[in-house]
Amino acid sequence: MKKEFWKKLSAMVAGVVLVSAIASSQAFAWGSATHAYIDDRLGKQGPLRNLNEMYGGMATDVFTYLFENLDWLDYLYMETHYNSYLALWNKADTILEKAVAFGFVSHNGATGADATAHGSYDYDHPDAYVIRKAVAMAKIDEINCLLNELGLAKENEVSFAGYELCHNFVESAVDLLLARHDRSLGGKIAAAALARTKEFPDLLVKTYTEGFAEEFELHYARAAKTIRSAENEFRRNMVSYGFALAQEPDVAKGLILDQLVELAPAFLGAYGVELPPGADLVGLSNYLISEAIDLCQKDYLRAVERTIPFVTKNLADMGISY
DSSP, rough: HHHHHHHHHHHHHHHHHHHHHHEEEEOOOHHHHHHOOOOOHHHSSSSSHHHHHHHHHTTTTTTTOTTTTTTHHHHHHIIIIIIIIHHHHHHHSHHHHHHHHHHHHOOOOOSSHHHHHTTTTSSSOSSHHHHHHHHHHSSSSHHHHHHTTTEEEEEEEHHHHHHHHHHHHHHHHHHHHHHHHHHTTHHHHHHHHSOOOTTTHHHHHHHHHHHHHHHHHHHHHHHHHHHHHHHHHHHHHHHHHHHHHHSOOOHHHHHHHHHHHHHHHHHHHHTTTTOTOOOOOHHOOOOHHHHHHHHEEEEHHHHHHHHHHHHHHHHHHHTOOO
């Protein structure tokens, strides 16, 4: 039965890859593979449930790229990562809704995987892995000079946007390292996005639309459409991201770099930073990702593996099981 399931899923993947390559030029996500790796080792109640847990673990970041409205982004980020992450679990009814919500809750910044990655999210007093590595990366002399040239640091004082840039390269580095460690991870990410239950967008809408609409005085229909569109784009991104990470390491690195370069102007523009004319984004990104990999490769796996029992215990303490 399980063998037949994976055979059918492989056929789905093969059929959609060409469509994805032609129909989308979307950017990949940052750090999603780490959450997928963790959730692959949490519930694991059969292949379809496990894939939905993995997708849910990634999908807490579904609103991370709403750069066109940073107020929306900040609000929805706080709702999904801190204020109301349990609300989605509480509204889940069916088995697959429970599976995807299980993964969703595992991600949060208070008791989930992000707590060991981001901690207090304080670059002045870094207390968790990703933030510590971002600060260490920004302090490398060559990188600090680059941040100064880009207007992201002044007199060795790194701006929040400068740290965030390093933060994102650290997360990408860990994703690439995990994909090298677990060569099945990229395929599982793409499969999880393809297999995610069709109930999930409705679950997101039921959980977050009313509060989102009230906060920004939006019509309910517009708020719901924004949420559905964000999830649809995120899902397509995860298919592409998984296929990229499934390639040979050097090819995967190149594909991730292409998308980081594509994201850079929007990311920096969201912080009011304009790139200088003629900036070599390809060369810059290649240098930054290589430095981030060097910085993380000795201890990334220990940090990720230690997160798994931390999340497992917290989920159990909250009664999150199905």
